Amino acid sequence: QKEVEQNSGPLSVPEGAIASLNCTYSDRGSQSFFWYRQYSGKSPELIMSIYSNGDKEDGRFTAQLNKASQYVSLLIRDSQPSDSATYLCAAATENTDKLIFGTGTRLQVFP
């Protein structure tokens, strides 16, 4: 059973729209959550980290965490074609920094 689940997509949104990426995790001991962006042929790039319930905003990105529902999301406002990539969700438990990654959601932003 996968510990971090993501819809593989593709998620297609028009330029300027809000893209909503979702992730669920099975380990209730998970405490740290991360969103990475990965362009084709490139390595993962850290976008956001979130540790507490609620929202965390950074520019056009907002991460949302709900530990009771074991749910993490990433919102991208004013989506741009350059946001087209695979977005990886990762979770780590309190006593280890071993990241468990989902398989990623492919986002396509069309002009």
Add this chain to the structure above:
Amino acid sequence: EAGVVQSPRYKIIEKKQPVAFWCNPISGHNTLYWYLQNLGQGPELLIRYENEEAVDDSQLPKDRFSAERLKGVDSTLKIQPAELGDSAVYLCASSLDWRGSYNEQFFGPGTRLTVL
């Protein structure tokens, strides 16, 4: 600030040959990780180092894989002998520490290995 450096970027070898990958983490980062990423999958941890100590190598296939981090800075991952199924991208990452908010991991560009 320089990011995580890896070399080589690409490597093509025949099966049963040895191969080695090198990683230099971000300056000041104590924790170093080696991951393997297959196409369409997320990275999977192979080994984690705290300074020079390997503290989690449970996913490392020790019959053919080995790693070292002498002096607690750069690290080498070796495969000997390589098998066809080892074809993947090998990623190195580093973080300041593994605890709390210092555990943000930053990845290098990776080494794409092709075993023929």
